[in-house]
Amino acid sequence: MTEKIIEINGLTKNFKSLVAVDNLFLNVYRGDVFGFLGPNGAGKSTTIRMLLSLINPTSGEIKIFGKNLFSNRREILKNIGAIVEKPDFYLYLSAFKNLEILGKISGADVSSKNIMKILELVGLDKRASSKVKTYSHGMKQRLGLAQALLHDPELIILDEPTTGLDPQGIKEIRELIVYLSKEKGKTIFLSSHILKEVEIIASRMIIINKGKSLIEGSVQDLLNNGKNEVSFQLSSDGEIRDIIHESMWAQKLIKSDDKNFVFGLTKDEIPVLNKFFVELKINVTSIIPTRSLEDYFFKITEGLEE
Template sequence: MQQIVKVSQLTKQFNSLTAVNQLSFSVESGDVYGFLGQNGAGKSTTIRMLLTLITPTSGEISIFGYDLNKHRKEILQQIGAVIEKPDVYKYLSAYENLKLFAKLSGVKPTNKMLMDQLEMVGLASRAHDTVKTFSQGMKQRLGIGIALVHNPQLIILDEPTNGLDPQGIADIRNLILILSREMKKTVIVSSHLLNEIEQIATRILIIDKGRKLVEGTSAELFNDQQTILQISVANNDIAIQTIQASNWASNLLPERDGHIMVGLNKEDIPNFNRMLAASGVDIYSLQARHSLEDYFLQVTAGKQHVGTFTN
């Protein structure tokens, strides 16, 4: 597959704060690339460097095979972006906003082109209503429509579901899938809503304190044979001592919300349960967990900076 974005040893310092620390990753053509991290992890700073809104302290960014520093104008002409809440003119209609931004992008739009674009983002029926009457979700969809008006190859969305209700979140999720599957766009989406990323991302990057923790496809990051087991017991200390003294010591994960966490192959769960019970541990519940949220909490709790799973 064609490599659309390549970031190498990217670093950004603000005085004594290192917001992004030697970050390297790549995005391939057709990816819905989920960019994950806790608040303050460096996601937005990285995205702003990709869009040349801030200058890196060091490192390299290549987009479409060209150095971003040397070919800024040509590269940005092929990128559409929405950074958090879109900045639109609330006293103009959706149609007027789209027409204005199309002209600013050097596009000479026809009425059909503008209406097709509004239809694509689900706003054709409100085309001539002023934006001040729109919900936040509608404004987000209009922002994405504006980002697409010049038919870019790469779409970058920074927290596109911030402040949206469940229906608004679902609308943005479905729109991203349309961009990827039907329009064949490459999409980078930054979000803290792990469940949403799990449903749409083809590849995932997790960062913490500006450094890469892991990168890869869901299949590469999640071991289908392994289940994260959440255990509730009468006495955590006794249970942990029991596990550490057993053959399962290496399976023990950091505790979460007062629960013991263990990574096990599915077929080993019955034997593990019997071992705890035979050791006199009072077990209240064993709950199997296997989701992006569980994986994210596992790797960020460990704070273990590991290399990419892909070459």
């Protein structure tokens, strides 16, 4: 098994009577792009703040790089780059000066060559000497990435990094995350309240709500393995129900009425089943994939499910 970069065991944080994080367990492995998914107020930020020692846990254990965070705080933080919520900087200083200050404290190479290289990576090199107060939100978000990367950390923790960005900005950030993971081999811990975002870039994920872990695993598995519900609308002169019941697909049928048959399928099985119907002269009027994860997550975010 690959090395655990983050290991959270039974983490709990109470704010007076409010339980923000409730006995949370999770593991992030080296090379993961780990999606930390949950609706707003699920406890994502509180967890991330605890990972970065901004908040003291009420109980539980956090290990990063195999070491206890609280007894090895400085050593661990040296190897973490992070954006927590919105990226805030010293507005009265230039982007360059901000990076210089933050980099110095992190023990990064703060030569102007290196700072400019990072600024170029996030596309801010031309505005390096502008005061941050003149920056747009998107620019600050990118500067946030720059400060997280400046000291070349092993683990990058990004808290909702695409919030407030335009589609182009979102695309750029996603590409950058993929680049950091694939090309630079960084482990990335990415929180989001948007399933699609996690689906696109994450390799593994966890969904939490009300501070509790609901589901954890590989994104691929969670999205594909029997979890997708596909509704086929069919019409035929023959007895469709009988045909299905006599075939191998019977066991995948979840529910049905006269015309609509809902199957639990992997992505690969959808065209196969389609072909099966077509060959039997059954008209397929529509195929509607209703992924259960999405449904599930949607229900959570809408607060429909406890």
